[in-house]
Amino acid sequence: MRILCVAEKPSIAKAVSEHLAGGRVQVRNTQNKYIKNYCFDYDFGQGWGNCSVTMTAVLGHLTSTQFPPQYKDWKHPPPDRLFDAPVQTIIAEDKTDVAANIEQQAKYCQGLCIWTDCDREGEHIGHEICEAAKKGNSRLNIRRARFSNIERAHVLNAARNLVALDEKQVNAVSARIELDLRIGYAFTRFLSNNLKPMGEPLTSKVISYGSCQFPTLGFVVDRYFRVKNFKPEPFWSIKVMHKREGIDVHFAWARNRLFDRAAVIILYERCLSAKMAEVTKVQEKPTKKWKPLPLTTVELQKMATRFLRLTGQQAMTAAESLYNKGFISYPRTETDRFDKGMNLQALVQKQTPDNRWGQFAQDLLNGGFSQPRQGRNDDKAHPPIHPITYAAPSVLGEDEKKVYEFVVRRFLACCSEDAKGVATDIDIMYGEEAFHAHGVVVLERNYLDVYVYDKWTGTAQLPKFTVGERFEPFEAIMTDGKTTAPSYLTEADLIALMDANGIGTDATMAEHIQKIQDREYVSTVPRASRPADDGDDGGDPPARGARGGRGSRGGRGGASTTASRVGVMEFIPTKLGVALIEGFDRMNFETSLGKPFLRKEMELKMKAICEGRTTRQAVLNESIGQYRQVYNQSQEKLQVLKAACRQYLFENGVG
């Protein structure tokens, strides 16, 4: 028997060939410079038995979907005809040589084995490969290998346990492709046709709509309005200080702060009249700062935009280049747990020559090694991003150097122990009011020594207090302050929002962010340093609980405490961006195009197809009907959208 094996990308074809062949591989070039055919013998066991195998690859999707030529003009027929126009699936222009290789090889084979990634898109790519192969040989016996990493035993196991291609997943993706095409083209033409005649700057632009780009823009506009409409609110608090053993101890108020001055005055005066405070609890217990989780694509991008002064796209370009040179593993992954079978210490070993972290790596090998934490995500296709071989700084470009250093430090941190310390908590009652002092002393830095992006400074050692003792506080004062506005979105915030709302994939998020900049819907400016809440005195850590209080939702998650460093870019919508989102919002549809719901709905429908609860055709009918309705409503209320454009673009509406 002759068997053709096809992977989603050349690196997988190469790795799988090496495992299956056990050393004896013939490598042949193809028409495509990235793709090689690997020829070897392999025994598939009970199914196909001993076979002569050719293993090759595609480069992602083979086909592209398009409208027939009579729909080329943007105005005739009108854009809404694209909702039911026929769509054609053709071999993509730049993939003809890839498809030809598969068609040709299939002629000599009786069996086809699909080795694409184990995700929905991979299943669809598998289907595209089948169609290309059938052109060469319509009587192929088709199977699929299910594998989630390219560790040797795992790959061999997959080859002996072949399954069928999952048509449901293929159909789910095919529905996604068709909907994105129809809706994207129809609304892009609608917006451009109707808004361009309003005059510059619209006339010379393409005003596009996409199921990912618009919600991404929506996040930026939403935050912009939250900042713009923010009203600072005054608040009051009580701060208790006490000096002992030469150390100033700050007791934070358990109520944090109140927005009622009279109430605080009353509570404050009760404290003062009590005179003595009583220690109600003293607790000293071990604490730790957890080492980071294994690295995913989304996390790489967030960290790169925060700490490496790169955009998400620059980080991805550098990571892809490092991957293609063999320095790091595949950079597009959602997986944050390492497979048990991986030899991580061998990878640590490779880093010992470096003069920045080599000693740290050596120390891990000398007993400091600790198994990485296991995150909850597994895309069943790729391991977390990790270094493969050592790359000296001299062989890397500027961006590559930064990304490689980050990937290595993150990996070594994952293989280290958590940082350890001891936390001291002291609770006091001062009259009727509770106050709290918290101190941390760092004892073992461990992973922090290599992972320079995390900080854990600790505080001064707290002096000794004893439960039941009474003392007169050194100082008790009433403080006041104002809530501060949330800040504009950073790229890390935006990526986190997209991730949480299912907008785009790890491989495309950065592209969508770039797209809304290219379309001039948003722009970026360096973050100015901004003052903290007036009420938060410097020095001591702020009381626990939400900063910002009411009126300041958003903005201030734990993440932005690091992101607020100067030099990080923040995203602000342009007048056009605001006009588009506001325009659609004011049309008041039940399904607003600027919100992330629609994409989420699409995701749920794809899942339903995969689980057999609905069909591709049912989803297409339903979704196309829904969007056609939105289109018709948009046409009826076009004046609302145009008015928003006039307001923001031509009346100096926003600055």
Next chain:
DNA sequence: GCAAGGTC
């Protein structure tokens, strides 16, 4: 001139 998803 237009989408989003793979990958190089």
